[in-house]
Amino acid sequence: MRRLGWGEGDEVITSPFTFVASANSLLYEGAKPVFVDVDPETLDIDPDAAAAAVTDRTQGLLPIDIFGWPAAWPELEALAAKHGLGILEDSCEALGAVDSEGRMVGTRGNFATFAFYANKQMTTGEGGMIVPTDADAAARLRSERNQGRAVDMGWLDHDRLGFNYRLSDVAAAIGLAQVEKLPRLLEARAAVASMYGERLASVPGVTAPMAARGREVRSWFVYVVRLDDAIDRNAVIDTLREHGIDSKDYLPSIHLFPHIRELGYREGQFPVAEAASAHSMALPFFPGMTEEQVERVCTVLASAVDAGRPGPT
Ligand SMILES: Cc1ncc(COP(=O)(O)O)c(C=O)c1O
Incomplete structure (x- = not known):
């Protein structure tokens, strides 16, 4: 090396x-x-x-x-x-x-x-x-x-x-x-992620993050979901906030920050990253989260996503 x-x-x-x-x-x-x-x-x-x-x-x-x-x-x-x-x-x-x-x-x-x-x-x-x-x-x-x-x-x-x-x-x-206590901390995060995953599987328009694939296993840091492109992500975040639930548009693509643009980077150069930035959001996530809290976030999210769909044209 x-x-x-x-x-x-x-x-x-x-x-x-x-x-x-x-x-x-x-x-x-x-x-x-x-x-x-x-x-x-x-x-x-x-x-x-x-x-x-x-x-x-x-x-x-x-x-x-x-x-x-x-x-x-x-x-x-x-x-x-x-x-x-x-x-x-x-x-x-x-x-x-x-x-x-x-x-x-x-x-x-x-x-x-x-x-x-x-x-x-x-x-x-x-x-x-x-x-x-x-x-x-x-x-x-x-x-x-x-x-x-x-x-x-x-x-x-x-x-x-x-x-x-x-x-x-x-x-x-x-x-x-x-x-x-690291094993316990990691398990607690994985348990919350699994509660989210179960509930979000039946919410149309929301793609939950994958927990594992083959031998790959995620360590849960944040819980970031992807919304379908047609859904107004920022309106969904606003609706959650009106219900007292904090969420965040997540994560900005860093090539568009001013000090990095100075190197010559521009919008449109990394379409996959930019689309993830435009349509993803982080939900409340911490190791002590209860089933009721996860349930509540998912219920409000589901109705916010439904309301955030474009109407019939
Ligand atoms: C991807 C990534 N890299 C590096 C860091 C280190 O950042 P800091 O030096 O502020 O702890 C973090 C921490 O948030 C991170 O998420």
């Missing part, structure tokens, strides 16, 4: 259908995010689109396990191996997800990142984690996050440029306690 070291002028293939942090991490280093469209079913990078985007300037792949669905890791690794590219896995939304080869995301030997903000499967309040590829990479990351001190160096000794990216001791203590 090639070590990452992306910088000025390097191009890295990534997804426009993501939280902005993934592409921002490239921009900080002067690397260029090269977006490719996503697969309509998984909403993760389409490996064929990624293959078609490789040029002499491509240095790596930054796929995202969006909404906890594992990216096509075997196909993407084969692509990376063919062209000598580095891989950074953004598994921030997918702790516990399993890929098409039955491997848990973040365990394939690539650099992989996880995030622990309060809305994630487990939290430390803020912060996150990177999984290194080997002992040397681990030592370098430990040093760089700690102002460039090696593990065996004193407080005022520094042998490289570093940063303060330390997770505080308090946050780490919270994280350790969360790890102990």
